[in-house]
Amino acid sequence: MKNSKICISVVTALAISGCVHLVSYYDSVSYKNLTDLKGETKVFFESCQKEVAKGEEALTAIDGFVLSSAKAYEYEKGKELNDDTISQLGIIEKTIVEVKSRYSSNIYSDSDCKARAEGVADDASTGCLTTGYCIAKWKILETAFDIAIPTEQSKLEESK
Amino acid sequence: MSGISEFLDTLLDESVDFARDELKEIVKEAKNDNRVFIKHIGDLTEEFIKLRALGQLTNDEFKELMEDVVDLNKMQFHKLSVQAKARAERIANGIRDLVIDSLLTLI
Numbered sequence: 001m002k003n004s005k006i007c008i009s010v011v012t013a014l015a016i017s018g019c020v021h022l023v024s025y026y027d028s029v030s031y032k033n034l035t036d037l038k039g040e041t042k043v044f045f046e047s048c049q050k051e052v053a054k055g056e057e058a059l060t061a062i063d064g065f066v067l068s069s070a071k072a073y074e075y076e077k078g079k080e081l082n083d084d085t086i087s088q089l090g091i092i093e094k095t096i097v098e099v100k101s102r103y104s105s106n107i108y109s110d111s112d113c114k115a116r117a118e119g120v121a122d123d124a125s126t127g128c129l130t131t132g133y134c135i136a137k138w139k140i141l142e143t144a145f146d147i148a149i150p151t152e153q154s155k156l157e158e159s160k
Numbered sequence: 161m162s163g164i165s166e167f168l169d170t171l172l173d174e175s176v177d178f179a180r181d182e183l184k185e186i187v188k189e190a191k192n193d194n195r196v197f198i199k200h201i202g203d204l205t206e207e208f209i210k211l212r213a214l215g216q217l218t219n220d221e222f223k224e225l226m227e228d229v230v231d232l233n234k235m236q237f238h239k240l241s242v243q244a245k246a247r248a249e250r251i252a253n254g255i256r257d258l259v260i261d262s263l264l265t266l267i
Contacts, residue, residue, distance in 0.1 A: 019253050019256075020248075020249055020252035020253055020256070021249065022245040022246075022248055022249045023242055023245040023246055023249060084238035084239075084241045084242045084245075085238070085242070087234070087235075087238050088235050088238050088239070091231045091234060091235055094231070095228055095231065098224055098228075102221070102224070115218060115220065130216070130217075130221075131216070132211050132214075132216025132217050132221075133216075133217060133221050135211065135216070136207070136208055136211055136217060136221070136225050137225065137228075139204055139207065140204070140225060140228040140229070140232065143200065143204070143232050144231075144232060144235060147197075147232065147235045147236055147239050148235065148239075150239065151238065151239040151242050151243075154239070154242055154243045154246055155242060155246055156246050156249060156250060
């Protein structure tokens with residue numbers, strides 16, 4: 001009985017003296033993951049807004065930022081009190097995976113990029129993205145990063 | 161072409177039964193909102209309808225992009241949630257430091 005009273009007193013004292021935490025701390029790794037990913041995608045989308053994205057180089061670039069966004073998402077999932085950021089990174093990852101899917105579902109032939117005929121299997125090696133799609137998709141991604149980056153910045157620094 | 165009416169006229173036959181006035185009103189309301197994010201969503205919606213009207217997007221691409229716009233709204237909600245939590249945390253810890261730990265020891 002005496003021990004349980006001591007335990008309750010200790011827990012109460014810790015609860016009163018401890019900091020209140022509602023959201024994860026600002027994390028410079030999270031911030032860097034987001035700004036790096038924005039930079040990678042920006043370079044790619046600026047280029048494909050002028051010229052159809054096609055070939056090995058474009059596919060390698062897309063695969064690169066699909067991997068980076070998956071890593072960034074998994075990193076966020078490992079933190080506590082981080083549900084909002086996890087959801088944001090999940091949406092960014094989904095949006096980037098859509099780019100790869102779009103690339104695979106199109107085909108470049110006769111100097112034109114168009115959707116594969118119905119019933120034809122997707123094939124990334126002969127895929128492409130149109131300039132119109134790149135213009136619109138970059139507007140989405142830029143907005144997504146411009147929401148997620150200030151979200152991380154708005155978190156509080158850990159008390160020293 | 162300059163506005164959403166013209167873009168919709170390009171995409172739709174006059175006889176098609178579609179709530180074009182409601183869509184125009186939603187986009188107009190968003191574009192005139194004084195919150196930057198809502199205005200931006202209105203601009204994006206109009207821009208994508210324009211790109212579809214100009215034949216620069218397929219129906220499938222247009223659908224994907226408009227679903228992305230809905231996702232941007234969800235992301236903004238999470239941003240506001242984090243800002244509200246950080247603000248609440250700052251206030252709670254301020255009360256603890258200044259009132260419970262400091263003021264109460266002096267009065």
